[in-house]
Amino acid sequence: MTDEAQTAAAGAETHSFEAEVSRLLHLMVHAVYSNKEIFLRELISNAADACEKLRHEALTNSDLTRNDPTFKITLSSDGKAGTLKVVDNGVGMSKEELIDNLGTIARSGTRAFLDQLASSSNGEDGSALIGQFGIGFYSAFMVADSVEVVSRRAGADEAWRWSSDGMGSYEIAPASDEDAPVRGTKITLYLKEDEKSFADPVTIRRVVREYSSHVPVPIRLMSYNEEAKAIDEEELTDGSALWIKPKSDITEEQYTEFYQHTAGQFDHPALTIHYRAEGRTEYNVLAFVPEHKPFDLFDPNRKGRIKLYVRRVFITDDADVLPAYLRFVRGVVDSEDIPLNISREMLQDNPILNAISKGVTNRILSELEKLANKEEEKFASVWEAFGPVIKEGLYEDPERRDQLFKLVRFNTTKGDNRTLAQYVEDLKENQTAIYYALGDSKEAILASPQLEGYQARDVEVLLLSDAVDAFWVQTALGFDGKSFKSISQGGADLDLIEKPEKEEDKGKSEEDKAKEQGDVAELVTFVKETLGEAVSDVRISARLATSPVCIVAPDYGPDRQLEKLMRSQKGAEVGMKPILEVNPDHSLIRMLADQYKAASDKASVEDGAHLLLDQALILDGEHPTNPADFATRLSKVMMSGLK
Numbered sequence: 001m002t003d004e005a006q007t008a009a010a011g012a013e014t015h016s017f018e019a020e021v022s023r024l025l026h027l028m029v030h031a032v033y034s035n036k037e038i039f040l041r042e043l044i045s046n047a048a049d050a051c052e053k054l055r056h057e058a059l060t061n062s063d064l065t066r067n068d069p070t071f072k073i074t075l076s077s078d079g080k081a082g083t084l085k086v087v088d089n090g091v092g093m094s095k096e097e098l099i100d101n102l103g104t105i106a107r108s109g110t111r112a113f114l115d116q117l118a119s120s121s122n123g124e125d126g127s128a129l130i131g132q133f134g135i136g137f138y139s140a141f142m143v144a145d146s147v148e149v150v151s152r153r154a155g156a157d158e159a160w161r162w163s164s165d166g167m168g169s170y171e172i173a174p175a176s177d178e179d180a181p182v183r184g185t186k187i188t189l190y191l192k193e194d195e196k197s198f199a200d201p202v203t204i205r206r207v208v209r210e211y212s213s214h215v216p217v218p219i220r221l222m223s224y225n226e227e228a229k230a231i232d233e234e235e236l237t238d239g240s241a242l243w244i245k246p247k248s249d250i251t252e253e254q255y256t257e258f259y260q261h262t263a264g265q266f267d268h269p270a271l272t273i274h275y276r277a278e279g280r281t282e283y284n285v286l287a288f289v290p291e292h293k294p295f296d297l298f299d300p301n302r303k304g305r306i307k308l309y310v311r312r313v314f315i316t317d318d319a320d321v322l323p324a325y326l327r328f329v330r331g332v333v334d335s336e337d338i339p340l341n342i343s344r345e346m347l348q349d350n351p352i353l354n355a356i357s358k359g360v361t362n363r364i365l366s367e368l369e370k371l372a373n374k375e376e377e378k379f380a381s382v383w384e385a386f387g388p389v390i391k392e393g394l395y396e397d398p399e400r401r402d403q404l405f406k407l408v409r410f411n412t413t414k415g416d417n418r419t420l421a422q423y424v425e426d427l428k429e430n431q432t433a434i435y436y437a438l439g440d441s442k443e444a445i446l447a448s449p450q451l452e453g454y455q456a457r458d459v460e461v462l463l464l465s466d467a468v469d470a471f472w473v474q475t476a477l478g479f480d481g482k483s484f485k486s487i488s489q490g491g492a493d494l495d496l497i498e499k500p501e502k503e504e505d506k507g508k509s510e511e512d513k514a515k516e517q518g519d520v521a522e523l524v525t526f527v528k529e530t531l532g533e534a535v536s537d538v539r540i541s542a543r544l545a546t547s548p549v550c551i552v553a554p555d556y557g558p559d560r561q562l563e564k565l566m567r568s569q570k571g572a573e574v575g576m577k578p579i580l581e582v583n584p585d586h587s588l589i590r591m592l593a594d595q596y597k598a599a600s601d602k603a604s605v606e607d608g609a610h611l612l613l614d615q616a617l618i619l620d621g622e623h624p625t626n627p628a629d630f631a632t633r634l635s636k637v638m639m640s641g642l643k
Helices: 003-011 019-030 038-057 095-103 110-119 136-142 193-199 201-211 252-263 351-374 376-390 392-396 398-405 420-425 442-446 449-456 469-475 510-534 560-568 587-598 603-619 627-642
Strands: 013-016 073-078 083-088 144-152 159-164 169-175 184-191 219-224 230-237 269-277 283-290 305-310 313-316 330-335 410-412 415-418 433-438 461-464 483-486 537-540 549-552 579-582
Touching (some): 038 083, 038 252, 038 313, 073 201, 083 193, 095 144, 184 193, 193 201, 201 219, 201 230, 252 283, 283 376, 330 351, 351 376, 351 398, 376 392, 392 398, 392 469, 410 420, 420 433, 442 461, 461 469, 469 560, 510 537, 510 579, 510 587, 510 603, 549 603, 579 603, 587 603, 603 627
Parallel strands (some): 305 330, 433 461, 433 483
Antiparallel strands (some): 013 169, 083 184, 144 159, 144 184, 159 169, 219 230, 269 283, 305 313, 410 415, 410 461
């Protein structure tokens, strides 16, 4: 600690870290990570963000940068003292901001990081997750015994010093003018004995060039001799914007470095999209589709992570450049035409940004389609990671639905990752619809009795298990002239598609078959009368093959799965009464039909009617209408069978 800092410490306040931060710091201090050097990437990234924030604030208050308009990040290493300093002339922090940003969970992903680390089942190195969760500052404790932060908010007179050894508390005190930057932040790391290589200029050069070579703020390195005098100063990076350079001048490694810096990810991009648009609106785009899911992919806010620049001046990272269903895309859009002094409120309805958004969205979908056509295996991994999110666009973006249909892949009864074009190509003779089944999982759908008649006829069915599926199929008109039809709603429309004859029916005369059908029809009429208001109809089924009964939704209204989702919402109405369908070929139904015809006392058949409905509800994943009555009737049937 400097003499000035010690003097200032007289007015120091000691605070305890939040519980989650304390857990994180313990992890940083005591865990052995294989890639500790990424701490420098994280500190540089934070410094660059601070410069970008001030660049934006200065658009409306030029006095903030009047005396020092050139942004920079300076690294200072002192091998003898074993220290490394990271200094920026960005926006800086007030006392309250130091406490909020460095002492609490309020502005970090600490809890999400710890949860992800705890749930990792493959022994994942936590250092590979650090950049994803906004906790980069704390990674300094992997290499430092203690850390000191001195910061002055741009435009403020007072400066503050934050210091901690990472052991559960931190200290806040006023900082002297001699010890504090004119504006911005100075972070001093007092390196651990076995981590002093990070004060070596050779190590610093390598790490910066490997991880931070495309930070949009120049980075300088200053080295000191034993007398603590600067003996070397060099520029490590020039802060040039990668996105305005020609593609031919950029290597794949440089793209990856920039992606990791911009996205806070540690994987490689599955797809890189770099181009310049010219015409009515001019802008540069450098966007990436990640290999793996970002941790905030299903954040309720569904905000995108595209950074918006105007002529290389950072404006915001939460403008709606892309629709929510492309929120996994990371990168930069730099406009030549949007006014520099535009407010965030004005961005919402800015016609230039709207035109940019439309163009970038169409280009990304087009590039994804090219990837799907040319590199199926790579696209399959993208779809596995982001398919459920992309499908949100089928519901939210009807204008681009046909374009999205070319990307969407489905699990079906004939295999996985099938396209709608493949489905239509394999339609059965007389098939006029694209059939789908909704459910909580692929396995649950495959167990649905409603699927049996389709499988018996070798009719392909889409197996839709994502929550959004229940909504987009209600609004999509169809594909290639074929409408979408639920297998659990309305009539099955299977009579025109040939069904293989069952073994037990072979050799039966037409007269015998007609008699059996007539008996079942009489039973159906009786069951409908018995169940009354519990169902909207009882009818003979064309969709069943091996199960005795199933329930389906009426032609009009929600599908069974959508109705379940609606009922699960607080205050939603119960919905329409289901239709009970019976399998005329099932031995149980035929035995009940025979009993109904022969019995003078219909009480046992009435119990059977109620049990058929309860059985159908159970097969559909629901509870019997009246569990107590169900148990009583089941006991009676079991007792009569055991006599």
